[in-house]
Structure formats: structure tokens, C-alpha cells
Amino acid sequence: MTGHVTRGWKAFFWAASLYNFAIGIGAFVAAPWGSPDAVSAVLIVCFGIVYALVARDPMRFAPMLIAGLVGKAMVVLMVGLPNWRAGGDPALGAIVAGDLLFATGFALFLWRHARRA
Template sequence: MTNLGEVSRAWRWFFLAAATYNLLIGLAGMITPGATVDARIVGLLVFAFGVIYYLVSRDPLRFAPTLWAGVIGKAGVVGLLAPEGFVENGDSLIAAILIGDMLFTLGFLVFLLRRDKMAG
């Protein structure tokens, strides 16, 4: 286990924010009335990633490699949904979620690419 003091508190809060974001969006996807089984499964997977981000928030250096799955997942979602989320009459909720996913992806990449420097 790593020493939690090796990573700034800001990073731990960032990963906790990512966890909360995914847990809330995933939960909403699972319990929305009329959601299809496919939508509920997607919600469950989004929720599960929230659990991973929570673990990262507790010990960022130890669990950092799991963030690569988050980078792939979030970038993939943005790539797949952006064409319909950012059109003139697109769904503003989808667009807002995609913007959040883009920002978290960038943050994950910054952390992953700089973590060796942070580990000292």
C-alpha cells in the first residue's frame, strides 16, 4: 500500500468527485422509470466504475492503473454519443454528461502521465 501523503489532497477530491458523478449517473440510469434493460445494464456499469473511482480516491497511486479502463470507457462514450449529443437539437443532458466525461478523462490522463513524478 502506498503512503496516502504522496498524492495531494486535491487529487483525492478529484477522484471522489469522479466517483460521485458516476455513482449518481449510474444509479439514475438503473432506476429511471421506463428504462430498457440495456439502459439499466449501462447504468450498472457506470455505477461500477464509480466504485473503482472511489477506491482510487482512497489510494491514488496504488489504484492508478485502473484509471486506464476509465479513460477508455469515458473516451469511448464521448466518441459514440458526441455526434448526437452536440448537434443543434441534441439532448442537453447527454451533452452535459459528455462534457463531464471529457473533463474527467483529461484529469485521469494528467494524473496517469504525471504519477511517476508524484511518487517521488
């Protein structure tokens, strides 16, 4: 990865981190101990840690965003689409809309800062 990273990008990655912490901790507290929902919540929090690392040093840790991009894209496809339709859960649809926003930002950052061959 090459290029200069603005404070705006760092703030964006901190926002992604805080978003994952808030969603993950909330889901963990609501889930029964050891359940698949609790395990998923722990993974959401762990991705929040990844985004915090990226926020601290975006150029060094940018390749880790690929995992976040894939994960968020899959969440959007699996959870977002059904909940954005009639009869879906509007609260869950709103949460996944945040994932779509961050996935779009991750893709844009990776594209703009990719090494030119």
C-alpha cells in the same frame, strides 16, 4: 506509479466516483429491469466504485484509471459528439461533458505520475 498525491487529486477522484454513482443510479432507476440501459447503468455505478478505490489510494490503484479513461473517451466519442451538435439532447451533452472533464483529469494524473524510464 511514483510520486506524491495531493488532497486535490483525491478530491477529484471522489468527485468522479460520486458523479458516476449519481448518473448510474439515476439511469438505473429510470431503465426497465434487465434492459440494456439498466445494464449500462450498473456498469456506470461499478466504475464509480473503481474511482472510489482510486480516491482512497491513488498510487496503488492508478492503473485502474486506464479502463476509466478508455471508457469515458469512448462515451465522449459515441454519445457526446452527436449530442453537442444541433439537434442533440442538451442534457445528455452536459452529462458527457462531465465524462470529458474526468477523462482529461485521469489522463493528466496518469501522465504526471507515470514511472520515468
